Amino acid sequence: MSLDSSAAISLRDVSVTFAGGAGGNVEALQGIGLDIQPGEFISLIGPSGCGKSTLLRVVADLLQPTAGAVSLTGKTPQEARQDRDYGMVFQAATLLDWRKVLANIELPLEIMGLDNVERQAKANAMLELVQLSGFSDHYPWQLSGGMQQRVAIARALVFEPSILLMDEPFGALDEMTREHMQMEVLNIWRSTGTTVLFVTHSIPEAVFLSTRVVVMSARPGRITDVIDIDLEHPRRFETREDNRFFQLLTEVREALRRVESES
């Protein structure tokens, strides 16, 4: 089957094998096939070592697959990276310590060669989107973990990419901040129309955020289930108390249990 060029992200038979030491080669990903349509919010969930972060890096062209084909909006990952079609958010905020908040958000625009006025206008608009307008002059260490991650999201979106890749972005945050950030990401997703590929190991987070949840197994990393999340949009705080929410949690949990018992 060929790549779906109208998809935001299309993966066909993608495998990644790491040349291992004593234990021989490690098959991190095996035969991954997935089409993500523009505007979808997809979560990748699975036990640690299932290769979900590896898959994200293959999409981002930070890692070459051993076999298979990948396209982003019909382009190769390398073209997409050079055209800055995606923004990326990591588990650590990865802000540059020596830059104040606004200058951190301006970084990708600087690399793109935009002039000062345009950079500041765009960065300020993003700062407003993540509700940190008063903090443009702060250094990263002066912000809480949640605020730092909001700056990282602003930085990933400031050049208006059509795709947002997020690698366990809220993994280091406390539960309350986390739920708050989830709501904020959903608001940004709806207002920008960005396609989101989101790696997480939290079942409630995956269900609450996504249009589809992709369940993966470990050793080798494969896709075992794709679960449609038919909760209504916009998701609200009360969505987490909805019966359907609990049913979907159970569905994802059981899919993950099947994965565990197989391996």
Added chain:
Amino acid sequence: MKKLRANGPAVMVFFGGIALWEIVVRAFSIQGFILPAPSAVVTALIQQRAALLQAGIGTFLTALGGLVLGAVLAVAAAMAAVRWAALRDASMTVAIAANSTPIIVLAPVANSWFGILSPWSGLTVVAVLVFFPIMINLVKGLLSVSATQLELMHSYGAPDGRILRSLRTPSALPFLFSALRVAAPLSLIGAIVKEYFGGSQERLGQFITSKASLFQFEEAWAAIVVASAVGILFYRVIAAAERRIIPWHASMRSG
């Protein structure tokens, strides 16, 4: 007021030590060539102030010039070592070996290369002395960027030059400053020891050796005090530059 309270104990220990020194020298009638009394050193300091000022400035300029020269060469070498991995492994091994050698033995050699009165002999000794600690620290600093930071830059399609400018160089600055804090006193040692091996009379090293050979130990000690003051001043200048240039660094955050 707060500052006074914080520095109070240090000031008391300093002046207490001086007073004790004076008392011990007088009480046991210690000879001046073993240990002159602080009061005698202060007297010599005042009498010789013009000569000492000139010598202090002369030695300081040699130390500063050599430090700048050594630092510029070390920055260039570190950048090359980071850019070409093959060069890095070779040059770091040599740098670490060279850093373990007492490079000060170069002083008489430099004198014969450039001539005893040439400013280049002093500058060379100091530059060689400070080159290795700065280079080793800088290479470490330039390589101190995290894998995620590099992934971030690659995700923007940033070329190597941009990564060097926007990521590696700022990450290396704290390493550069801690190297300079070590190198500043080292540069003074290099300058003064080179002067022990000959050169202009208007330098601290020559001042100390000539006064000592004439049994004018109060004056030699006065020159030691000047050398120490220049060293402290040098260190403070670098610390102030550090506060201005990397105010974002963890070591600069007031608690």
